[in-house]
Amino acid sequence: MKIALCNGGLGNQTFQYIFSRFVELEGGEPCYLDNAAFCVKNPSHNGFEILKVFPHARPKLLSQRFTEDVWQYMVGQGRIPQQLRDAGEDYAMVAETGDFQFDGNVIFTPTNQFAPWIAHAKGNIYYHGYWINREWLKDRHWETLRKELQFAPLTDDRNKRYEAEIERSNSVALHVRRGDFLTYGWAASTESYRLAVEMLRNKITEAHFFIFSDDLAWCRENLGELGLKAEEVTFVEGNTGMNNYLDMQLMSYCKSMALVSSSCFSYLAALLNRNEVISIYNTTNRQI
Numbered sequence: 001m002k003i004a005l006c007n008g009g010l011g012n013q014t015f016q017y018i019f020s021r022f023v024e025l026e027g028g029e030p031c032y033l034d035n036a037a038f039c040v041k042n043p044s045h046n047g048f049e050i051l052k053v054f055p056h057a058r059p060k061l062l063s064q065r066f067t068e069d070v071w072q073y074m075v076g077q078g079r080i081p082q083q084l085r086d087a088g089e090d091y092a093m094v095a096e097t098g099d100f101q102f103d104g105n106v107i108f109t110p111t112n113q114f115a116p117w118i119a120h121a122k123g124n125i126y127y128h129g130y131w132i133n134r135e136w137l138k139d140r141h142w143e144t145l146r147k148e149l150q151f152a153p154l155t156d157d158r159n160k161r162y163e164a165e166i167e168r169s170n171s172v173a174l175h176v177r178r179g180d181f182l183t184y185g186w187a188a189s190t191e192s193y194r195l196a197v198e199m200l201r202n203k204i205t206e207a208h209f210f211i212f213s214d215d216l217a218w219c220r221e222n223l224g225e226l227g228l229k230a231e232e233v234t235f236v237e238g239n240t241g242m243n244n245y246l247d248m249q250l251m252s253y254c255k256s257m258a259l260v261s262s263s264c265f266s267y268l269a270a271l272l273n274r275n276e277v278i279s280i281y282n283t284t285n286r287q288i
Contacts, residue, residue, distance in 0.1 A: 003062055003081070004127040006033040009045040010053060010245050011264035012130050017050050017059055018145060019131035024060075025141045026119035032062040034126075039063060039075045046242050053245045057148045081126040094118050096129035132264050134271055134287055149272055151249045158238055159246055162210070165234060166253045169208040172200050173254035175247075175266035176213035176226075188260045188283075194227035196258040196281045201232075203279060204256055210234050212247045212266075248272075259284050 004020040006013055016033065023031040038048040050057050062080070063071050074083055085091045085104050092105040096112065109115050114135035118127070137145055154160050165171075174193065181187040201207050209232055213219050216235050223230065239246040251257065251269035256279040259270060270280060270288050280288050 002027070002029060002031040002125050002127070003034050003084075004031055004131075005129065006035050006048070007037040007044075008130070009265065010049045010248065011268050012132075013048065013050055014054075014149070014268055015130055015132045015136070015264060017057060018136045018149075019127065019129075020059070021145055021148070022116075022136045022139065022141060023119045023127070025144065026116060026139075027121075030060050031127075032060045032065065034062045034080050036062070036075045036078075036080050039071065046244070049245060053151065053248075054149050055152050056150050081128070084124075084126070089124055091124045091126050092121075093126045093128055094121060095127075096131070100128050102126075102128075130264075132267070132286075137271055146272075151252070151272075154246070154249070159250065162234070162236055162250055163253055165208075166210060166250065166255075170204050170206050170256070171254040172204065172207050172209045172256040172258060173251040173266070173269065174209050174211050174226075174258045175251060175261050175263060175269075176211060176215065176219050177261040177263040177265070178213065178215040178218060181261070181263070186262055188262070190222060190225040192260045192283055193258070194225070196260050196283065197227035199281050200256055200258060200279065207256070208232055208234065210236055210250070210254060212236050212251055214244075254278075256280065259286070259288075 002023055004016055006016045020031040020033055035048055050059050074080060077083055079101050081091055081093060082102050093102050094107050094109060096109050109118060112132045114133045154163055178187055209228055211219050211233060216237060236247060236250060248265055248269045251266060252272045252274060255275055257270050259266060259280060259282040262284050267286055282288060
C-alpha cells in the first residue's frame with residue numbers, strides 16, 4: 001500500500017494531495033493520505049481543508065482504512081509509518097525531509113525535486129515530504145488534476161464584489177506573508193515587494209494591486225515602502241480563520257501576480273490561475 005504524509009496548512013496539504021494523486025495515476029494503485037495530523041484535539045492551521053476548498057477532489061484518507069477506535073489509538077501513539085512497521089507491515093520510506101522517526105529502509109530524494117520514478121516504487125511505501133513542485137500537477141495528468149482542483153463558486157456578496165473588481169481591472173495579486181514567516185526569518189523584504197510593484201507597473205497599463213496578507217494593518221502602514229499608492233490598491237479583507245482559503249481563490253482570479261513571498265499558498269494560486277494568459281513577477285525560484 002502507498003501512503004503519503006499530509007500536514008501543514010492548505011498550500012502544503014494541496015501539494016501533498018497533488019503528489020498522492022500523481023502516484024495513483026502514474027503508478028496505478030491507490031495512495032492514501034496520512035491525515036493523522038488533523039485527527040488530534042486541536043489540529044494546527046485550520047485542520048484538513050482539501051474537500052472544503054476543492055469539492056471535486058478525490059482524496060483517499062488513511063483514517064478510512066481503520067475502525068475509529070483503532071485509528072484514534074494510532075493517532076495518540078504518533079509515528080504512523082513506524083507503527084505500521086512495528087505491526088509487521090514491511091514498509092519502506094521515500095523522504096525529501098528528515099524530520100521523522102523510522103527504523104526501516106529510507107530512500108532520500110532532493111527536496112521539491114520532480115522525480116516521477118518514485119511513483120513506481122514497489123511494495124509498501126510511505127512518502128514523507130511536501131512535494132512542492134509544479135511538475136506533479138503539470139505532467140500528463142494535468143487535465144485530470146485541474147478538474148479536481150476547481151474552487152467552488154463564490155457565494156457571499158463581499159467576495160463576489162472583489163471578484164467583479166478583479167475581473168474588470170488590470171488586476172495584480174500581491175501576497176504579503178508575515179505571521180509565522182517573521183518568526184522563521186522567511187518574510188520577504190519591503191525592497192523585494194517594491195521591485196515587483198515597479199516591474200509590474202511598468203509592464204501593465206493601469207495596474208491595480210490587490211493586497212492579500214495576514215497583516216493588512218502593517219501593509220497599510222508601510223504602503224509607501226512597498227512602492228504602492230493608495231489609489232491603485234485594494235486591500236482584500238475578511239477572509240480569515242476557516243475562510244482564509246478564499247484569498248487563494250481570489251488570487252487565482254487575478255490577471256497578474258507578484259510572487260515575492262516563498263509561501264506555497266500564493267504559489268499554488270498562481271498554478272491554479274484560471275486565466276489563459278497571466279503576467280507573473282517571480283523572485284521565489286519556482287517555475288510557473
